[in-house]
Amino acid sequence: MISEDGLLVGLDIGTTKICVVVAKVTEGKVHIVGIGSHPSTGLRKGVVVNMDSTVNSIKKAVEEAELMAGIKIDSCLVGIAGAHIKSFNSNGVVAIRDKExxxxxxxxxxxxxxxxAIPADRELIHVIPQEFxxxxxxxxxxxxxxTGVRLEVKVHIVTGSVSSAQNIIKCCKLAGLNVDDIILGQLASSEATLTPEEKEIGVALVDIGGGTSDIAVFLNGSIKYTSVLPYGGNNITNDIAIxxxxxxxxxxxxxxxxxxAFANMIGANETIEVPSVGGRKPRTLMRKTLADIIEPRVEEISSLIYQEIKKSGADRLLASGVVVTGGCSNLEGIPELTENxxxxxxxxxxxxxxxxxxxxxNNPIYATGVGLLVYGFKNSKVRKRTFNKGNRFVFMDFLNSKKLLNRMRDWFKEIF
Structure with missing residues (x-):
């Protein structure tokens, strides 16, 4: 989490890029002091498929961030995404012991x-209280x-594949980094891009990356639904190539x-130069031809996201609308098509x-990396994880410690 000198490091391991963001916490605010980014070729749809390529990309991104920040990085907060992420809501009821x-x-x-009941190949990543x-x-x-007799809590539970999480941790360790915590990608992005007012009256966050589209729905100040779709910017790139x-x-x-992503926004006479394959000469095409390829794919992805949000039952309660982030959101016309x-x-x-x-x-591609820092800063007084020999996540049990009780009290004040 936060080091003794007030430094925080976030590592966003994405399908198309790996990003390291370094910040210093001063006067209760996160100040960015360094950033490093490198293309990622060792992941597919958010899951590690080539260990060596991923490790090399992490090392290069870390070196760039270290050079800019002028520090040595040895630990970080890591974002996790991918189609293996599953989430659901749950509730628990207990009797209040002392009537208070x-x-x-x-x-x-x-x-x-x-x-x-969670399958043996899955593990808890987050247990987020929604309301009591x-x-x-x-x-x-x-x-x-x-004062009361009966206490009930509603929580949002996020689980992930054990092997996918272990592979991310292993890549970090091989790159010389200790993992302080693993955080859901869209949860991190929400910390960097959404305002408290948006979360209160209802908002959907859509983080469209290279390999996945991550969704998070907030209402009444708490997270209500999360989901991951295995579609993203790479699908658009493949369509353009073909x-x-x-x-x-x-x-x-x-x-x-x-x-x-919105063909109606393009002028009638705009042209682009397109390189050919096999040593052929480049060609000049109308830009609208490119938009006619991109728009149907973006429309399909947006429609799938909309159908996924409808499952949460909150599609009619999003008074703040939709916030689109991630690298793919930089496409011209994305907000306009999303509104449609x-x-x-x-x-x-x-x-x-x-x-x-x-x-x-100041770019949507850094939303997750920056969000990891903000999330780590807000929760540094509360959450602390360690890893057992099998790298399984376990919450450290300090329930009898006054230190934890103080941390939990601060946690409620910060979150609620």
Whole structure:
């Protein structure tokens, strides 16, 4: 988490890029002091498929961040994503021992909520309290000190594949990094891009990366639904490569430079130069031809995301609309097309509420990396994980420690 000199390091291991963001916490604010980024070739849809390539990419991104920040990086917070991520809501009920809710009552209720059957190949990543109910009075954010007989807590549980998490940890260790914590990608992105007001009245965060689209729905100030779809910017790049008969590397460059997800926004006479394959001469094509390839794919991905959000039952409660972030959100026309699909207001999600090198990270592609720092800062007084010999996540049990009780009290004040 936060080092003795106030430093935080976030490592975003993505399908197309690996990003390291370094920040220093001063005066209760996260100040960006360094950043490093390197193309990622060892992952597919958020899952490690080539260990050596991933390790080398992490090392190069870390070296770049170390050079900019002027520090030595030896530990980090890591984001996790991929189609293996599954989540669901649960609840737990306990009797209040002394007729007044205390921290140990809250801990017992959360333990009861997470006492669900989880397959042996999966493990808990997050158990996030949504709200507390005391004697049928719901909507309670901080139950400490309230008198009652029955305490119920509603939580959002996120699980992931054991092997996928272990591979990420192994890659970090081989790159010389200790893993302080593993954090869900869209949860981190939400910390960097969403405002408290948006979370309160209802908002959907959509983080469209290279290999996956990560979804998170917030309402009444807490997370209600998360999901991951195995579709992203790489699908668009593949369509461009096939449709324009150009190499994948060139297709990615064309997408970033000339791509548009809303064909109606393109002028009638705009042209682009497209490299050919097999040593043939480059061709000049209308830019609208490129948009006609991109728009159907983005529309398909957006429609799948919308259908996924409808499963949460909150599609009609998103008064703040949709916030689209991640590298793919930089495509021209993404917010406009999203508004058409969802029939809700949409905007791009840029990292907000930061200090330091703000201009350097003022891009949706850094939302997860920056969000890891913000999440780590907000929760540094509370959460602490360790790993057993099998690298399985276990929560350290300090329930009898006054130190933990103070941490939990601070946690409720910060989150709620």
């Amino acid at each position: 809710v205390r921290l140990d009552d809250v801990a017992r209720a959360i333990d009861a909520a997470k006492a669900v 109910i005391i004697d049928d009075q719901d909507g309670i954010k901080d139950p400490i000190g309230i 449709g324009l008969r150009t190499p994948l590397e060139e297709a990615e460059k064309i997408k970033k430079k000339y791509g548009c 699909i969802f029939n809700l207001p949409a905007r791009r999600g840029y990292p907000i509420g930061l200090g330091g090198l703000v201009d350097v990270v």
